[in-house]
Amino acid sequence: MEALTAIVIGVLTAASVYLMLARNFMRFLFGLILLSNAVNLTIFASGRMTKGAPALVPYGEDAPLGVVGNALPQALVLTAIVIGFGLLAFTLALAFEGYRRMNTVDTDEMRFAEPKEEVTK
């Protein structure tokens, strides 16, 4: 199970790097989404995977009985997903506003903050 997850993470990361190398900002964003999911899976897998043992505390007990799945990475991933979602929503809005104003999604053509200067002597 862990090996399979590792392969999935690897494939996601490779795809995201490919996408992020593009000049098109939208592609970069999609790459970022993939990468963020790959990272979330990494955290999830780093807590070790336990099959069919939810971290539930039986009624009347203070702690779970026996070996259960690690709940902490799930909490971490949940936090990371929420934060990542917020950031991506913001970035999408930024990209859209950028496209409306600059009329391009090609990062090579975005030279407004750092215009090419004529060589002066």
Added chain:
Amino acid sequence: MSWVLVMPIAVPFATAVVAYLARNYPAGRWISLAGSALSLVVSAVLMVAVLNEGVVAAQMSNWNAPFGITLVADYLSAVMVVITAITGLATAIYALGEIPEETESLGFYALFQVLIAGVTGAFLTGDLFNLYVWFEVMLIASFSLLVIGGGKERLDAGIKYVALNLVSTLVFLSGIGLLYGVTGTLNMADLREAVANAENQGLITVIAMMFMVGFGVKAAVFPLFFWLPASYHTPYFTISAVFAGLLTKVGVYALMRMFTLVFVGDVGFTHEILIWVSLLTMFTGVIGAAAQSDFRKILSFHIISQIGYMTLGLALFTPLALMGGVFYLVHHIIVKANLFFVAGLAKQYAGSTDLNRIGGLYKSAPLLAALFIIPAFSLAGFPPLSGFWAKYLIVKAALEIDAWFIAFVSLLVGLLTIFSMTKIWGMAFWKPHPDGIDPTPDRAPARVTRAMMIPIIGLASMTIVIGFYPEPFVQFARTAAEQLLDPTDYVTTVLGVQP
């Protein structure tokens, strides 16, 4: 004791909520100002507590360390919190002069206070995942502040800033995941022992490098700094100043924390890389600045070059070098924020920040010229200003371990810094204005000049005070460095404090 640690974070958040509700009224800006003043008070209370006890820690929500989230302040954290509050207050005053009403009603002050809260939280947390959360709080506020007000330039800058910072955050986050996988803990004090006892030290070094890259992007070190000169010259001067003062320093702080507390198993490898990174950062930053002809772009490149000195203090990893690094960190926040403040006022008077299109400020605004000289020469390391002592400590630390080349580069970069500063001086202050106009202070409304002048004078006097009476600050930096190099107190306090 826990409220001492919580208040510096809670006050800016509470201020943000109230300032947002009052964003359409003039009261909003005064609420922000009052909140910043209150932040300074609670930070000072924290500082007193730390001076009395050495290290202060508190467990949140009654969860014992290492399971819950710990807030902890040692000397370094405490001084960073205080300096954040000082910068916050100076910026809140400066904003009164610069920020137009339309921007205020978009919730400017709320975002600004959230940014301060995020920065403070990052300095105070003792938990790695919590540090990630504070980074995000800080980032989302900084994204919005960077593009607020709109315009092609800001959007362009914003896209580059956002893209590179998001990638660095993901590298940092996967580092956290892997470190948790190896050690099973996220509490920074607990990690120290867990990392030292980890079976696979090779993997630890790999994770250490992921942290170095993640924090390196935030700190803008070579070769990861490209987002900084692409974005810092576009937003309001108020925003530039607070970014320049605080944001990159959070990256430096995180590097200092992690590479003195947790990743010390293979100093010969990790810190050797940091030395070369620092030297290249210093050098490329200052060379980049020499090629620019815009007030703010020159200053932006100088941030990069100065970051190199701070990471060099960490990389040399001797008591004296770390002491210099801590001293440098504090001195640089004051000086750099102030230089951006001066740039903003210079634009009000002369109409631009492009050095080819302004001039004559020395003749018509001698006070501003004098106030530029103080932080500029402090940045370059002239005695007796604060930058001299900062550079002196770093160079002395390099000479102590016979690292002649490092000392040489440090001094050379100082020399080139003077070159850039005299360039600004010559073009903005000495040469006549190219359009023949007289850039008198009357060109800006009195209200604007007043609001902008107060923080500039305040920060400049701090630079002078540190310069002439460095002894208490140096002693403080020494204790901070000792705590960093021997974090026994830190670890026992964090793990020993009962909720």
